[in-house]
Amino acid sequence: MITHATIHFNETGTPVADDFDDVYFSNDDGLAESDYVFYQHNQVDERLKSHPRRHFVIAETGFGTGLNFLNAWQRFESCADKTATHLHFISFEKYPIRKEDLATALANWPQLQHYAQQLVSQYPNAIAGCHRLHFDNVTLDLWIGDVHESLANMNYGTGGLVDAWFLDGFAPSKNPDMWQQSLFDAMAQLGREHATFATFTAAGFVRRGLQQAGFEVNKVKGYGRKREMVVGRLTSPSAKANCPQPYQRAPRALNKVAIIGGGIASATLLHRLGARGITASLFCKDDKLAQGASHNNQGAVYPHLQADNSPASEFFAHSFVYARRFYDSLLAQGHRFDHQWCGVLLQGVKDEIVARHTNLVEKNNWPTWLIQAVDAQQASDIAGVDTPFGGLYIPEAGWVSPPQLVNAIVDAACHASNHTINMNCEITKIARSDGQWLVHSQCGTYGPFDDVFVCTAEHSNALLEGDGIALQSVRGQVSHLAQSAQSAKLKTVLCHKGYFTPSVNGEHCMGATFTKNSQARDIRDEDNQTNWQQFSGFYGQCEWTQMLGEINGAKAAIRATFADHLPMFGQYPQLDEYQRTFPLLPKGKWHSEQILTHEYEGLHLFTGLGARGLCTAPLCAETLVASICDEPIPVSLRVDHALHPARFIIRNLKRGQIT
Numbered sequence: 001m002i003t004h005a006t007i008h009f010n011e012t013g014t015p016v017a018d019d020f021d022d023v024y025f026s027n028d029d030g031l032a033e034s035d036y037v038f039y040q041h042n043q044v045d046e047r048l049k050s051h052p053r054r055h056f057v058i059a060e061t062g063f064g065t066g067l068n069f070l071n072a073w074q075r076f077e078s079c080a081d082k083t084a085t086h087l088h089f090i091s092f093e094k095y096p097i098r099k100e101d102l103a104t105a106l107a108n109w110p111q112l113q114h115y116a117q118q119l120v121s122q123y124p125n126a127i128a129g130c131h132r133l134h135f136d137n138v139t140l141d142l143w144i145g146d147v148h149e150s151l152a153n154m155n156y157g158t159g160g161l162v163d164a165w166f167l168d169g170f171a172p173s174k175n176p177d178m179w180q181q182s183l184f185d186a187m188a189q190l191g192r193e194h195a196t197f198a199t200f201t202a203a204g205f206v207r208r209g210l211q212q213a214g215f216e217v218n219k220v221k222g223y224g225r226k227r228e229m230v231v232g233r234l235t236s237p238s239a240k241a242n243c244p245q246p247y248q249r250a251p252r253a254l255n256k257v258a259i260i261g262g263g264i265a266s267a268t269l270l271h272r273l274g275a276r277g278i279t280a281s282l283f284c285k286d287d288k289l290a291q292g293a294s295h296n297n298q299g300a301v302y303p304h305l306q307a308d309n310s311p312a313s314e315f316f317a318h319s320f321v322y323a324r325r326f327y328d329s330l331l332a333q334g335h336r337f338d339h340q341w342c343g344v345l346l347q348g349v350k351d352e353i354v355a356r357h358t359n360l361v362e363k364n365n366w367p368t369w370l371i372q373a374v375d376a377q378q379a380s381d382i383a384g385v386d387t388p389f390g391g392l393y394i395p396e397a398g399w400v401s402p403p404q405l406v407n408a409i410v411d412a413a414c415h416a417s418n419h420t421i422n423m424n425c426e427i428t429k430i431a432r433s434d435g436q437w438l439v440h441s442q443c444g445t446y447g448p449f450d451d452v453f454v455c456t457a458e459h460s461n462a463l464l465e466g467d468g469i470a471l472q473s474v475r476g477q478v479s480h481l482a483q484s485a486q487s488a489k490l491k492t493v494l495c496h497k498g499y500f501t502p503s504v505n506g507e508h509c510m511g512a513t514f515t516k517n518s519q520a521r522d523i524r525d526e527d528n529q530t531n532w533q534q535f536s537g538f539y540g541q542c543e544w545t546q547m548l549g550e551i552n553g554a555k556a557a558i559r560a561t562f563a564d565h566l567p568m569f570g571q572y573p574q575l576d577e578y579q580r581t582f583p584l585l586p587k588g589k590w591h592s593e594q595i596l597t598h599e600y601e602g603l604h605l606f607t608g609l610g611a612r613g614l615c616t617a618p619l620c621a622e623t624l625v626a627s628i629c630d631e632p633i634p635v636s637l638r639v640d641h642a643l644h645p646a647r648f649i650i651r652n653l654k655r656g657q658i659t
């Protein structure tokens with residue numbers, strides 16, 4: 001669990017960290033010092049003029065109050081002559097300061113208020129891992145946790161990621177644990193060719209350590225009364241990847257792009273491509289978007305957390321906080337979709353569920369702002385109606401209207417970029433043509449495209465030649481139920497074995513059934529009965545359920561899932577490619593001298609979101625696009641492995657199940 005910084009403000013208003021007995025920035029004009037030491041001494045402005053990539057990446061040790069970040073943001077924005085159009089700022093923070101302290105500390109800088117307000121409004125609650133925040137042409141990756149651990153968790157290939165290092169942190173004498181050779185080595189490992197660094201200290205061991213890591217190191221005049229500081233450049237890039245070869249995702253230039261599908265996966269992908277100036281043609285087989293698994297009236301949005309901080313839990317927790325920021329930013333931009341962030345109650349309706357909840361609380365891996373234990377009385381108070389069950393409460397969760405949300409995301413994407421949306425266009429075949437892709441429908445052939453993204457959930461295999469993917473189809477029917485005066489008081493989502501929502505337009509959603517290996521989408525009376533029996537089995541004695549109206553509608557759809565219940569995104573893989581390239585995987589050896597090439601290069605998957613796409617799609621889409629565009633990846637190495645399209649191939653080869 002993350003510990004917040006305990007701080008006080010000294011007589012000059014400068015924040016001081018009690019545990020380190022050191023200031024976050026200098027008492028005499030910390031902003032000017034930040035600019036001098038870090039921004040100017042990495043020659044950022046000059047380098048922006050001829051930067052070879054769209055994004056310039058700065059990484060910083062110790063986010064603190066975000067002063068260095070805000071200064072870099074302001075400087076980047078005011079730099080007129082630049083080839084890089086995007087600033088990507090990565091920062092590490094072991095003891096995040098609280099939001100109210102952040103606002104107080106940044107009030108020191110009226111000239112930064114425009115930026116500070118945006119930072120404060122998005123500043124995340126603390127859970128370990130990467131929090132990606134988007135501002136106009138600036139991205140902040142705030143890695144909460146010890147910098148050494150975060151660096152080890154980052155996913156990068158041999159080319160490195162970082163153009164300039166801001167080596168900040170409390171004075172080495174006050175924070176020796178951070179200033180270690182392993183930090184300098186990781187800085188070099190993450191550095192791109194010609195990466196620079198600047199730091200306020202000139203301590204001998206820091207200079208020697210950076211030299212040993214591969215940097216050329218020079219002493220220069222320090223800021224103000226300070227005699228010396230140290231700057232340098234990476235002269236011996238390490239070319240060492242942090243990601244094992246079989247899991248490395250190869251970057252590509254995205255030019256002519258097609259997206260097949262019209263649900264939450266396609267919509268979020270379109271949005272995140274557009275955010276980078278990449279336009280796409282989207283193909284949807286129906287006359288309206290969101291007619292597949294995203295077509296329910298109300299869908300709950302909450303993270304599926306386990307007691308242990310497993311890769312899956314980490315993924316769901318970060319997906320959830322990212323999705324909330326994403327959806328809130330759509331709303332702030334004026335896009336509309338029915339929703340309520342009314343919390344979700346996970347009800348302990350059975351002994352085994354109660355045991356699971358107790359285990360989660362006892363293991364204490366998750367903060368209470370994310371998930372907290374409640375007894376039946378507290379649950380009833382939260383729900384606004386009686387419930388006999390306690391359980392877990394997720395206060396920031398809620399429900400959205402999935403079709404309205406998908407439309408809002410696509411509208412936002414099309415508002416910002418010139419995408420083409422083709423409705424009523426069922427793609428029936430994707431075919432190679434001179435190294436590109438053509439997509440065929442009954443009404444014609446489109447393309448050629450360099451890259452095609454298959455986001456068609458349970459229909460994905462029908463479009464994939466070759467091995468296909470091990471998708472399972474699980475039918476689910478949700479029933480609609482007229483509210484009563486009593487049930488209209490329900491003000492949170494109840495999750496029992498299924499779910500029951502607060503009413504909207506006079507109706508509750510109640511669901512859902514779970515029929516394995518079925519792709520049938522007909523509405524079934526017996527499924528409505530199953531939903532009712534399950535619900536009334538748990539809540540039938542409660543007064544507020546007595547006068548509930550009739551089931552007056554239902555929707556059925558298919559959840560497309562993999563055996564591990566996690567989504568999948570990335571290049572479509574084939575078993576023989578991995579067998580050929582990594583012949584020693586069955587012996588547990590990852591390294592190969594050969595380069596992995598793909599028969600279906602440029603054909604990508606984004607599927608398997610199951611019933612959790614509302615929570616997971618935004619972060620998956622962002623991660624997928626970032627990895628193709630050779631940008632920093634917003635999820636940890638282990639999470640990326642868990643979502644990798646070749647994960648089953650690699651695992652099976654490793655276990656010797658396929659040789």
Ligand code: SAM
Nearest residue numbers: 062063064065066067068093094146147169170
């Ligand atoms: N760059 C900051 C700014 O602009 O406000 C000031 C940084 S302050 C001098 C140093 C920061 O490093 C503190 O916020 C501290 O919590 C953080 N820190 C110290 N040790 C760390 C570690 N091992 N990993 C990550 N952050 C660490």
